[in-house]
Amino acid sequence: MSVTTAPASTAPTTHLPATLPARVLGWGMFVPERVVTNHDLEQTLDTSDEWIVERSGIRERHRVGPDDSTASMAIEAGRAALDKARVPASRVDLLVLATTTPDQVTPATAATVQHALGTRGAAFDLNAACSGFVHAFHVAAACLRTPGIDHVLVIGADRFACYADPAERTTAVLFGDGAGALLLGAGSDDPAGPGLIGVDLGGDGSAVSCLEVPPDQPYLVMDGREVFRRATRGIVESCTAALERAGATAADVDVFVPHQANLRIIEAAANRVGVPMDRVVVDIDRYGNTSSASIPIAISEAARDGRIKPGSIVLACGIGAGMSWASALFRWGA
Ligand code: UT7
Numbered sequence: 001m002s003v004t005t006a007p008a009s010t011a012p013t014t015h016l017p018a019t020l021p022a023r024v025l026g027w028g029m030f031v032p033e034r035v036v037t038n039h040d041l042e043q044t045l046d047t048s049d050e051w052i053v054e055r056s057g058i059r060e061r062h063r064v065g066p067d068d069s070t071a072s073m074a075i076e077a078g079r080a081a082l083d084k085a086r087v088p089a090s091r092v093d094l095l096v097l098a099t100t101t102p103d104q105v106t107p108a109t110a111a112t113v114q115h116a117l118g119t120r121g122a123a124f125d126l127n128a129a130c131s132g133f134v135h136a137f138h139v140a141a142a143c144l145r146t147p148g149i150d151h152v153l154v155i156g157a158d159r160f161a162c163y164a165d166p167a168e169r170t171t172a173v174l175f176g177d178g179a180g181a182l183l184l185g186a187g188s189d190d191p192a193g194p195g196l197i198g199v200d201l202g203g204d205g206s207a208v209s210c211l212e213v214p215p216d217q218p219y220l221v222m223d224g225r226e227v228f229r230r231a232t233r234g235i236v237e238s239c240t241a242a243l244e245r246a247g248a249t250a251a252d253v254d255v256f257v258p259h260q261a262n263l264r265i266i267e268a269a270a271n272r273v274g275v276p277m278d279r280v281v282v283d284i285d286r287y288g289n290t291s292s293a294s295i296p297i298a299i300s301e302a303a304r305d306g307r308i309k310p311g312s313i314v315l316a317c318g319i320g321a322g323m324s325w326a327s328a329l330f331r332w333g334a
Contacts, residue, residue: 016248016313016331018195020141021187023333025087025151028080029300030073031062031178031287038173045169052173053285057263061176061288064159069103071112073179074157077296078117081153081181092119092183093149096140098132098156098292099125100321101163109157119153129211130259130320132156132292133180134201134328137316140184141196141330155181158291165219174261176288180296187333194333197313198246200238203324211321227323228265234319235259235269235327242315242327243273250274253329255308259318260284260294275315281307291320308332 037060038049052058064073074097082089095117097110102125114123128135133156140152157179164171187195207230210223235258243249256275258266263284270280281298290297295316302308312332319325 016197016246016252017191018187018193018197018331020145021189021193021195022141022144023185023187023194024182025185026081026083026085026183027181027296027300027303028077028084029178029180029297030076030080031176031297032064032068032073034063034065035060036063041173044166045172047169047173055264056174057282057284058173058288059285061161062178063161064177068159068177070099070101070157070159071103071109071116073159073177074099074109074113074155074181075116077157077179077181078113078153078155081183082117085183087151087183087185089118090120092151092153093121094140094143094152095119095123096136096152096154097123097125098128098136098154099158100127100129100132100291101158101160113155121149128324128326129322130261130289130291130294131318131322131324131326133295134316134318134326137182137328138196138199138201138326144184144186150186152184153181154184154296155179156292156296158293160291163213163220168219170224171220171222174289176290178287178290178293178297180293180300182296182299194331196328196330198242198248198329200241200245200327202238202326203322205322207323210323228262230323231261231319232265232268234323234325235265235317236272238319238325238327239273239315239317242329246329248329252313253315254279254312255302255314256280257295257298257302257314257316259320260287260298261289261320294318
């Protein structure tokens with residue numbers, strides 16, 4: 001189910017200038033050790049491996065154990081990104097942690113991560129559910145224009161599985177836990193250099209009740225079909241808006257990294273955006289929906305495998321509770 005290759009030619013595309021220069025210097029990911037397979041879920045739920053695979057594309061997911069937390073996963077992913085970049089934590093001027101599941105109400109979980117890693121400067125959480133990482137990526141690229149901010153560590157980490165009622169088969173099968181991170185460095189003024197080429201951020205607060213953990217309840221309440229419909233349409237509209245703003249078309253996209261919520265959503269949206277599936281990163285079979293972590297995990301795996309390489313034009317799109325959505329078209333470069 002995973003993706004093969006990006007096109008061979010990734011020569012700089014000068015007709016797509018980066019409006020927010022930024023280099024991805026390093027990437028990393030972390031998933032907890034514990035694996036929960038569909039067959040494990042069959043033991044406690046009226047479900048089947050066949051149904052879950054056919055309706056969602058998920059085969060297994062990783063879930064936190066007693067020693068894991070949102071902070072501990074974010075720390076592992078962040079450290080991996082710093083190691084990959086060979087940049088010491090002391091040179092990070094800003095840490096943005098996209099998460100829907102902070103470890104405590106206050107302070108921000110980013111503070112714990114900052115302390116453990118030894119980054120300097122600001123550290124804050126950003127909650128935009130499954131679109132949080134792309135929002136954070138945009139914030140990071142914009143902040144790199146601020147004098148004194150030369151390196152930004154952007155992390156997406158979530159342990160959302162505990163908010164899915166283990167007795168409710170529609171939601172219990174969907175979520176996994178994990179974290180992913182990118183270290184961004186300042187870019188250059190070269191229009192063919194790496195950075196953000198086009199962005200679309202948006203939300204529709206009238207749809208809050210489609211997908212929420214209500215204030216007085218312990219678990220997620222979701223209208224699955226409505227979310228499915230809105231997510232598919234939202235990805236298409238948001239990606240199209242980001243491409244149009246950039247003066248790009250789907251043909252310019254080397255690698256498409258959609259939020260991993262349902263394989264059927266991914267396939268329908270990619271088809272309508274116009275990106276063939278051999279350019280789409282899919283890992284939902286192994287991780288399920290990891291909320292804020294899904295996009296940086298997918299990017300990290302694609303970069304590790306060489307599917308994303310210097311010069312690649314990457315389109316990332318997240319959509320989720322709120323509803324909120326965010327798309328970013330960017331040129332990868334180190
Ligand atoms: O980041 C955003 C987070 N959420 C999402 O992205 C969710 C988006 N929605 C979805 O992915 C899909 O709607 C689901 C995977 C949640 C459900 O798939 P569906 O094809 O929309 O199924 P459905 O809700 O229409 O239910 C069809 C049937 C129902 O049975 P009846 O009423 O036809 O007898 C459900 O009770 O499938 C049943 N069903 C299940 N059966 C076996 C629902 N969940 C399960 C299950 N195992 N786990």
